[in-house]
Amino acid sequence: MIFETIQTEGISQLSYLIGDDSSGTAAVIDPQPNVESYVQLSRKHGVAITHIFETHIHADFMSGSRELQSRVGNANIFASSEGDASYGFDVQKISDGDSFEFGSTKITARHTPGHTPEHLSYELADSDSPDEPWGVLSGDSLFVGSAGRPDLLGEEETEELTKQLFSTLRDYYLNLADDVIVYPCHGAGSACGASIGERPMTTIGQERKNNAFLQHDDFDEFAKFVSEGAPPVPQHYPILKKINAKGPELIGHAPVVPGLPPKRFQDAIQSGQAQLVDTRQMLAFGGGHIEGAINLGDRPELSVWAGDMLDYDRPILLVVEDETQLDWVAWHFAVVGLHRFEGYLVGGMKAWDNAGLPLSTTPQLTVHDLKEHKSEFQILDVRAPSEFKSNRISGAKHHYVAEMRDGVNGELDLKRDQPVAVYCGSGYRASIAASVLQRNGFQHVHNVPGSMSAWKNAGYSIEK
Incomplete structure (x- = not known):
């Protein structure tokens, strides 16, 4: 057997x-x-x-x-x-x-x-x-x-x-x-x-x-x-x-993702037909990314969050860290039925930088700095409701990241022109949420790497 x-x-x-x-x-x-x-x-x-x-x-x-x-x-x-x-x-x-x-x-x-x-x-x-x-x-x-x-x-x-x-x-x-x-x-x-x-x-x-x-x-x-x-x-x-x-459409091979040099990639973004996804890890994304991108880091859970956050009716434009891993990344989208790709950025962000094209950033806020300057931030917890109910940083507001997929309006009760610190369990979901907030006009968004895990390991108190 x-x-x-x-x-x-x-x-x-x-x-x-x-x-x-x-x-x-x-x-x-x-x-x-x-x-x-x-x-x-x-x-x-x-x-x-x-x-x-x-x-x-x-x-x-x-x-x-x-x-x-x-x-x-x-x-x-x-x-x-x-x-x-x-x-x-x-x-x-x-x-x-x-x-x-x-x-x-x-x-x-x-x-x-x-x-x-x-x-x-x-x-x-x-x-x-x-x-x-x-x-x-x-x-x-x-x-x-x-x-x-x-x-x-x-x-x-x-x-x-x-x-x-x-x-x-x-x-x-x-x-x-x-x-x-x-x-x-x-x-x-x-x-x-x-x-x-x-x-x-x-x-x-x-x-x-x-x-x-x-x-x-x-x-x-x-x-x-x-x-x-x-x-x-x-x-x-x-x-x-x-x-x-x-009956799912037959793919027959790794999903096809055409390579687009920086200028053509920019043109594809500006056409407004595709959704822009940056699959680099949160610190790389925070250091410099293309305006309007959502950050879905290329970890295995990429599949779940791609399915939960992206529009199935629009093709995808990809930014990847390592082009030799493009098939691996594309399969993580395809496993949840997302296999329409407009293209990927040939040469990655280095090529984009060298072409003199504009960059946006997402500041990274350590738990130590958040603790010291807590009163200066609107704190947003984007974990699942059960996680927030179990424990949280005191004073945090809550909005589950998956519910932000179609944008954010007044339900967040946050001021767009004042600093926001976003956290989750480890920082992965927080970086997704931070990128969505920036895409929706929030001007001073900070991601908290390590998030609740780092906060606890630093010995800081939590509210239950």
């Missing part, structure tokens, strides 16, 4: 390759669109990818099923027929109880609704004991220390999905043996569940004992617990849900 876990950082996504070397066949479950990792793994193990399984219609990343099918040429896509699911591309529909064999391993679909109506999980068992599963690919129904959120399809469906989730957890998962291994579709950092644990896998016994979602016998108590713990819904989730149901 062949079993491989493929982790996509940033979106905290886990996909799986299961194969049988005797028959030379393999299946991939929940692939993301940069499919070369699956192709290379199949070649390493000497198997052909013949089956592609989806657990559900994903909302947080662009499905790679069609991309992988196109790449390997002889695989079928299998997707749920449950919950009246419909698709705009060719799939082989499967339902609860359908099974497939890969050598000595039997994969059986189980309808586990709640996160979505059509959701399937896949039991893994030895072929000679199919009723005694040793593992389950749980998709977004059960996570380490958490469960799939039922509120992504809108308020009108949340109550029914919450009931289905309650039933799935109690009537399916809690009836599995304690030693069954759970392989989820997401790990810590994903907004598909509240406070997902760090481990990439778990067991039913571990979750039975420690998972708060499995501790409720009363539905009303469960529903209250679920609703209170849900993080904000990212803006790209409904968009990607529609893209994945229709």
